[in-house]
Amino acid sequence: MVKVKPKVVVYKRMNEQVLNKIREMCDVSYFPAYKEDYPAFLAALKEAEGVLGAGLKFDTALLDQAPKLKIICNTSVGYDNLDIPLLKERGILATNTPGVLNDTVADAIVALMLSAARRVTELDQFVKTGGWSEQGFLQQQFGVDVHHKTLGIIGMGGIGTTLAKRAYFGFDMHVLYHNRSRNEQAEHTYNAVYCTMDELLEQSDFVCVMTPLTAQTEKLISKREFAKMKKTAIFVNAARGKVVDEAALIEALQSNVILAAGLDVFEKEPTGQNNPLLCMPNVVTLPHIGSATAETRMKMAQLGADNLVAGVHGKRPLTPIY
Ligand SMILES: NC(=O)c1ccc[n+]([C@@H]2O[C@H](COP(=O)([O-])OP(=O)(O)OC[C@H]3O[C@@H](n4cnc5c(N)ncnc54)[C@H](O)[C@@H]3O)[C@@H](O)[C@H]2O)c1
Numbered sequence: 001m002v003k004v005k006p007k008v009v010v011y012k013r014m015n016e017q018v019l020n021k022i023r024e025m026c027d028v029s030y031f032p033a034y035k036e037d038y039p040a041f042l043a044a045l046k047e048a049e050g051v052l053g054a055g056l057k058f059d060t061a062l063l064d065q066a067p068k069l070k071i072i073c074n075t076s077v078g079y080d081n082l083d084i085p086l087l088k089e090r091g092i093l094a095t096n097t098p099g100v101l102n103d104t105v106a107d108a109i110v111a112l113m114l115s116a117a118r119r120v121t122e123l124d125q126f127v128k129t130g131g132w133s134e135q136g137f138l139q140q141q142f143g144v145d146v147h148h149k150t151l152g153i154i155g156m157g158g159i160g161t162t163l164a165k166r167a168y169f170g171f172d173m174h175v176l177y178h179n180r181s182r183n184e185q186a187e188h189t190y191n192a193v194y195c196t197m198d199e200l201l202e203q204s205d206f207v208c209v210m211t212p213l214t215a216q217t218e219k220l221i222s223k224r225e226f227a228k229m230k231k232t233a234i235f236v237n238a239a240r241g242k243v244v245d246e247a248a249l250i251e252a253l254q255s256n257v258i259l260a261a262g263l264d265v266f267e268k269e270p271t272g273q274n275n276p277l278l279c280m281p282n283v284v285t286l287p288h289i290g291s292a293t294a295e296t297r298m299k300m301a302q303l304g305a306d307n308l309v310a311g312v313h314g315k316r317p318l319t320p321i322y
């Protein structure tokens with residue numbers, strides 16, 4: 001007897017090899033750009049037992065269109081697109097991809113810290129547009145050191161801890177952190193010191209926010225928090241844009257409340273070309289690419305696929321959110 005494969009929807013561009021592995025176990029409807037083919041996407045969702053992708057908000061209206069759904073698998077560690085109480089209420093499982101991206105995202109944060117402190121993107125433009133003359137460069141173009149400075153990490157989870165390791169061993173930095181709970185590994189291994197949010201903001205040369213986006217962390221860093229930071233502080237956000245009040249960040253940079261910023265994420269993505277942050281030489285920007293190396297994206301896709309296949313076949317997925 002031929003066994004019927006469970007129907008699943010993959011709504012994000014996926015590595016062909018990983019997609020074919022899913023196809024061995026599932027009947028896949030693939031929408032690499034689901035918005036362009038929305039009616040067909042909804043029709044497939046009606047029959048789907050599992051979904052794999054990232055970022056799509058599964059609210060009541062969308063879940064009502066997916067009556068057979070057993071599992072939603074994110075190919076991301078962040079799951080602010082999911083309403084966890086609602087999913088639990090409906091008996092739907094959810095998974096994310098923790099751990100496999102920690103090193104890659106921590107590397108990207110270091111890149112932002114170094115670029116902002118040593119003015120890499122600004123000076124790159126200076127050289128490429130012919131500004132480098134016989135007179136050399138000006139003292140006004142000097143950067144600031146990263147090594148031996150104080151780094152404050154808000155959200156000392158998987159990525160925060162991996163960043164602390166780089167800061168402590170690679171740059172001889174003093175690490176402060178603020179988190180919902182104490183992180184003993186970071187305290188013992190990287191000499192990280194737990195402090196209140198205000199202590200961290202007042203004492204840090206670099207402030208990096210790495211919490212998930214939740215009701216508690218939305219606009220966690222706002223006008224009051226920027227005012228607490230040193231005038232020489234460099235602020236880095238690779239978490240989610242909405243964890244920061246972007247208008248307050250713009251104001252803090254425009255009025256020299258802080259020195260510079262490195263941003264991988266924005267309130268609205270993609271951010272509009274009229275965003276004042278894009279015209280500031282002391283702001284280094286990336287297009288939400290923190291985890292996006294070929295190797296790590298492959299690991300995230302594989303983990304997401306393994307979760308999906310397990311979930312629709314009634315097995316416990318590898319990295320359930322609850
Ligand atoms: N830029 C990117 O490409 C990229 C890549 C990966 C993750 N992220 C974002 O980074 C977030 C963190 O990832 P992670 O893997 O380190 O997650 P994690 O769950 O391991 O760590 C998050 C930490 O934040 C802490 N936290 C939560 N709410 C808090 C609050 N109100 N105050 C203080 N601390 C709080 C938690 O206790 C936890 O220790 C993700 O949720 C995602 O949104 C972005």
Ligand SMILES: O=C(O)[C@H](O)CO
Nearest residue numbers: 054075076077078291
């Ligand atoms: O949360 C994540 O994993 C990143 O933002 C990549 O999508």
